[in-house]
């Protein structure tokens with residue numbers, strides 16, 4: 001059955017021969033949000049999505065443990081059949097309140113939230129307009145919906161406008177008794193590979209002009225961006241133009257799960273129409289309780305967001321000064337562009353040898369077939385940890401001839 | 416068929432603007448060129464190629480419309496729906 005993956009197998013084998021294999025990394029022990037044991041040695045974690053460092057937050061652990069004790073290990077069923085607990089409804093109300101929306105729906109992962117929401121919202125007669133760099137869960141949900149799907153150029157409101165114009169010219173008049181065809185635009189807050197940010201105010205303007213709907217996936221921006229941590233929608237000040245907000249609990253909130261929040265009338269109908277909501281088990285109480293406490297912390301404490309922004313700046317500036325080519329925006333995701341997969345693999349291996357774990361991101365999982373070292377910071381990284389990482393990355397970059405060496409080294413090399 | 420030739424010239428110019436090594440094959444394409452076998456574009460590269468074509472031809476090609484596309488000739492017909500269908504491939508498509 002698996003013969004069709006011969007090319008994949010060959011690519012994987014080539015990777016393995018260059019050094020340690022990124023897919024075989026298994027941490028023996030997590031020491032903290034920023035350190036783990038790997039092969040008997042502590043490594044600095046600079047490639048997680050633990051933006052606020054909440055995975056080890058005492059009060060989240062205690063809330064989760066208490067719920068585990070009180071309500072058991074699992075719900076054993078789906079929300080719609082046999083798995084809705086009071087805690088699910090309470091967390092939905094908390095999210096809706098936090099985002100200032102009428103209603104929120106929980107999903108068991110962020111991936112399933114996109115699958116369930118896109119497939120639930122869009123149908124055969126609708127158009128989905130996806131940013132070209134969208135996450136796999138958005139593409140998969142779009143495909144499952146059966147809608148006509150087009151990709152617009154990454155972060156390009158003009159291309160989006162052009163496409164909406166053409167789709168509008170092609171639209172056939174709605175037959176009596178049939179529902180009109182709708183256009184749904186899908187973008188992300190912070191893009192997970194390059195750390196760049198959607199031009200949301202411009203996109204919202206296109207949405208208004210075209211009478212379309214807009215969904216923003218705040219997977220990497222919830223709790224990260226915005227004075228109140230409400231994400232890019234808050235920063236851009238376009239809450240009224242955003243119809244659906246999707247997010248995940250697996251990154252800044254340090255748990256697992258996903259959600260969609262909206263003011264749409266009858267939004268709750270999705271509970272009866274979204275298969276990724278209906279046909280999978282609901283989140284266990286322990287997770288719900290931990291996430292609920294984490295969200296409360298996001299609401300109450302802006303300081304970790306400030307620290308995160310400072311850390312992001314420190315890493316981005318350090319790597320820029322060292323001469324690396326990074327993404328266009330300072331954000332907690334800082335990706336280094338490298339000339340090809342082999343160099344990226346060598347670099348990644350050398351960094352791990354130096355006790356620093358980052359993410360190796362290779363085509364086809366990356367935009368424009370780039371080879372990337374993806375790093376990300378947490379609010380709980382110390383300045384010393386970030387400086388150590390920058391020094392190590394710069395040192396390896398110089399050794400590999402990817403960035404200019406210091407003048408002392410250059411003259412030594414010339415001798 | 417000169418309409419089709421014109422469209423293929425424009426497709427070739429878009430291909431020429433893409434990253435090597437694909438760009439180097441731009442001069443060799445004709446209606447029979449297979450996008451996957453001859454140009455060796457993977458599924459993601461095909462989508463990026465199509466996005467560039469959509470700009471050049473000021474059109475929109477929904478992703479599902481690509482499922483029946485194998486050759487440059489198929490693409491040309493998607494971009495210019497008035498082009499005649501080739502007789503040899505008419506069956507089975």
Ligand SMILES: Cc1ncc(COP(=O)(O)O)c(C=O)c1O
Pocket residue numbers: 109110111112114135137188192217219220248249250251256257258
């Ligand atoms: C933009 C985006 N959406 C959705 C997801 C899926 O979230 P989860 O890992 O919680 O399923 C991710 C991350 O994996 C993501 O980056």
